[in-house]
Amino acid sequence: MKVGVLTGGGDCPGLNAVIRAAVRKGVQEYGYDFTGFRDGWRGPLEGDTVPLDIPAVRGILPRGGTVLGSSRTNPLQQEGGIRRIKDNLAELGVEALITIGGEDTLGVAACLAQEYGVPCVGVPKTIDNDLSATDYTFGFDTAVGIATEAIDRLHTTAESHMRVLVVEVMGRHAGWIALHSGLAGGANAILIPEQPFDVEQVCGWVTSRFRASYAPIVVVAEGAVPRDGDMVLKDESLDSYGHVRLSGVGEWLAKQIEKRTGKEARTTVLGHVQRGGTPSAFDRWLATRFGLHAIDCVRDGDFGKMVALRGTDIVRVPIADATARLKTVDPALYDEVGVFFG
């Protein structure tokens, strides 16, 4: 049995841990051979492979990124893409394909498995934690940890200068990183894409924080948007929610706060630092278990399935379930956290 592995979409700490675990168990316990495909779906599309065996996965557990490379290539959008993938897999003798990726990568896997009988197993990956059907995805805990450490650091600057510090974190469509890091970092306001924010209310929190003689930290997801009444950037396009899509919402918000409260405000955009580097212990644990269970799916011939976390168990769900809808922050959970605002 020869098993192919690919990683697609944005990189995420833990990808290498998945690969290592699947290969270790596949080789040692089931006697499988492995083929690595380079750069996501580009690999099987172009037959671009890389050797994948026990020596190839040595020492990669603590390393961020992916030894297989990644890309956003979508074979469904390429003339004859599916045919070429099937031909390449056949030629290489690859009888099962572990696809590690987010909404797009898994969407392709679901389609290939359902419509074209390609024996795919999915492993969910999104730094934003916005995939349905799994409690958490690996990479998220690492990102939250990095953002929290940054917020911890910013507190001292805020206090020393009595300034507002706005921290923009990742999260285009879902506010999970903002919510978790904001709560863990003791932020005084957390703004997420799911709940358009009221600039006046944010300014109210800022002012009340200063009244208690402390300087406020505002955590804002990159996809957060102000309420309609606050639309000031006419030249921005609407996003998929129909809301104004700001690039640089953190910068914009800091300026609004300065104008409306008279307090100095500064912005920090954490950016790519959140998705790189060594995975947290939690993410190594989760990613490793995903890899071990993915290879068990292969052994069981259980294709079209994705591994998922439920409580402390790894379960199998149809890949399509994961990509059917975005997992966004529940309003009740956001309300729960609101007690710390202001």
Added chain:
Amino acid sequence: MKVGVLTGGGDCPGLNAVIRAAVRKGVQEYGYDFTGFRDGWRGPLEGDTVPLDIPAVRGILPRGGTVLGSSRTNPLQQEGGIRRIKDNLAELGVEALITIGGEDTLGVAACLAQEYGVPCVGVPKTIDNDLSATDYTFGFDTAVGIATEAIDRLHTTAESHMRVLVVEVMGRHAGWIALHSGLAGGANAILIPEQPFDVEQVCGWVTSRFRASYAPIVVVAEGAVPRDGDMVLKDESLDSYGHVRLSGVGEWLAKQIEKRTGKEARTTVLGHVQRGGTPSAFDRWLATRFGLHAIDCVRDGDFGKMVALRGTDIVRVPIADATARLKTVDPALYDEVGVFFG
């Protein structure tokens, strides 16, 4: 309404986050007053209190330890202890008691609530993650993170000197910290209290690792024990499982490995470092949510209950459920991880 809060047992990162969350929500949303009791059950036993209000919980979120102090005082073992607690609560006007602690502290709370009508709400706390009825307890993720970072560091020394490094981590009765940190740290053997180990097998793993030209890391829980055939320390007492109880199992194992494999071996005992310092983002999130839900139990008059994590939800369970039996590592999970040994 006046609410008392106490923290009992060994300290654990996240205790302050629970206290802060309960007080913030209790004061701001429900208008409650709070009384802090000093040093676990010693506080209500002796009427020893400390002021607990919003200013008292400012800035404590990222701090390890507990601002209330802790002890292992058990009022059930004291003549008239229960009476004194009831009297002191009555005198202070405390109408609900949030008890944050492990098996012992919660055992007292369960008894007081069930048998004597003391209005207790429980919050589970154990660095070892061995309390039933909750997926995880706060403090555990921090401990695993610290142990994993230490193992990461030890790899380079092992490789440079081609030595065996034995790392002894916390876990007297359950191997959760060893299992998670050992897997996350890429250990070549993980020994836990639940599965008496075979020294010869460990030495086999060590030898096979060296054969692949890499130096082995062995992670051993402090409560791990060798199988009967390996009993060499006659003067040690039996523990609650009926196994030999070694103090210093790491040191003992390193000597055994040296003697049997001829390789140099060194031991590191991580000790108290694992339970101190700032909580991880995960633990701050979990502890804060426990605090928010504990005060909701108080508001609902839902006494005798403990808050618990199930998947991503906080639920309520009878306190007695948590303390009824130790949550140990499932043999199937240990087997799953075994693919990385050797």
Added chain:
Amino acid sequence: MKVGVLTGGGDCPGLNAVIRAAVRKGVQEYGYDFTGFRDGWRGPLEGDTVPLDIPAVRGILPRGGTVLGSSRTNPLQQEGGIRRIKDNLAELGVEALITIGGEDTLGVAACLAQEYGVPCVGVPKTIDNDLSATDYTFGFDTAVGIATEAIDRLHTTAESHMRVLVVEVMGRHAGWIALHSGLAGGANAILIPEQPFDVEQVCGWVTSRFRASYAPIVVVAEGAVPRDGDMVLKDESLDSYGHVRLSGVGEWLAKQIEKRTGKEARTTVLGHVQRGGTPSAFDRWLATRFGLHAIDCVRDGDFGKMVALRGTDIVRVPIADATARLKTVDPALYDEVGVFFG
């Protein structure tokens, strides 16, 4: 003897360690009393004080920021400022003033000491490490550590996506943070204010790095500027070196690299995260020793002096020496590091 203490300018990890050390030694060994002035020179200017004794400095060693607050108030630019300071010091009975700050704050101290006989002792503080007369200033090591950790993280993203990553670090006039963190982080190009850069040369390094199948990291100080031939931003003013002053040089450079090399490039601006949070062990050591020696200057009546690091010794130099000229990166040192470019 009553001693005043103030901290001016941007915050910097280690300020609290200086304050604590001076107070601890002043009280315990010399029996002095202390007065804290709020927000830099604003404190003595307005007679705004805060109590400063042993309990006030407990636990502040590991904390970033400054418990005294800071500002950029310059009394020399205020009508009658010097008179008001002298009056306030006299009224409060403050007989010596420890001023902890950078070029501006120390410039005032030097002037007050020399021209007006105010008994000032200086402690050098600049995150940028650009003060003459001392080998290092505290805060710098912490900033370099944070930037290096960020660069470490960005490597994995660069490799996984074969992208150029541009990291903008602090350093308006001196490239010390860029140089140290770039070298420690294994950057493939380091651009500093002292050496106007040639965009074509940077693109050459980027291309040659990709040729070796690795993705490049470019570290650029916020004050770095392109050479004249590359002046593309007509609307920017000239800075104090007479070079074009870009805001957002990182962003600009990434766009240039994309345009000229055809490779994807992304920017990360580390910002305020570099100056906040707990100081590194090195900075705590240096700041503490500065504090201990500053109070010894007071005891010796050695005013108009600043403490400074020379090798492993703390020495005293005239404050004016420190502020006379900016300490910039020596071209020879920059050349030495150039072996790692490309």
Added chain:
Amino acid sequence: MKVGVLTGGGDCPGLNAVIRAAVRKGVQEYGYDFTGFRDGWRGPLEGDTVPLDIPAVRGILPRGGTVLGSSRTNPLQQEGGIRRIKDNLAELGVEALITIGGEDTLGVAACLAQEYGVPCVGVPKTIDNDLSATDYTFGFDTAVGIATEAIDRLHTTAESHMRVLVVEVMGRHAGWIALHSGLAGGANAILIPEQPFDVEQVCGWVTSRFRASYAPIVVVAEGAVPRDGDMVLKDESLDSYGHVRLSGVGEWLAKQIEKRTGKEARTTVLGHVQRGGTPSAFDRWLATRFGLHAIDCVRDGDFGKMVALRGTDIVRVPIADATARLKTVDPALYDEVGVFFG
């Protein structure tokens, strides 16, 4: 020109950074070839080599340990050792030898260079920072950082339980790690090998700390010894200072403190964790500059010299100077720090 490189003695974060820098500059700027010798002096003694070129040093900058391996083999103690080394170097065509190591490794290099004309260049390495002729050695800053972080963590446990925590850190003959980490970590007593300690005085500090309602942290170097009057361990041999040499001084001291003060005390022995893992930014900077300057010594034919740090400069000194005498903590410096005891 072919250049050999070896690393001897205990591993130390930064060794790989030295190797990488020497090879990068040697190959790129001077066109040299390199030969790596395995496991310290064992390599040239047995002609055991490993390829060393630009690809071999890629990515090793942030890695602890040494890619060349290490040992404590001393060729001076082997019959015909020097002859074999000279023969092997000649046979391999190695015309210069960069030896990276501590007292022992450099002692051999000094002897070989002076007495036998072997063209050695030395790079000082000791985690303990006890080599003369250089302000600092790489690895030391990393070790101090790890120990300081551990002490930071232990504070919360000490406070929560009102216990004494004794932390044993590295340092057999010199107390540099104890002094720096103890001061940076806010320890209440620091005990070093250079100054035999008085147990009664330590207990006095412990007691006075509790009187101020805080729990004490005692940092003790592994080589610290009690004063003669406290000699309680008759069976221990005398060390090179003529003092009693305890193994486990931390454990012993904790028991003494418990017995004499009646307070609970616990010990943490940090052990190998202090010397492993990724080097700090400071150590990467220092190690890289040592490597760059070592290859310049080779180019200049300046053999028998060692690179050293003086202030911010790298200078060259006779190897023999570095090994002539141990650099211990100056009593005046220890006194300076003593203000924080108790």
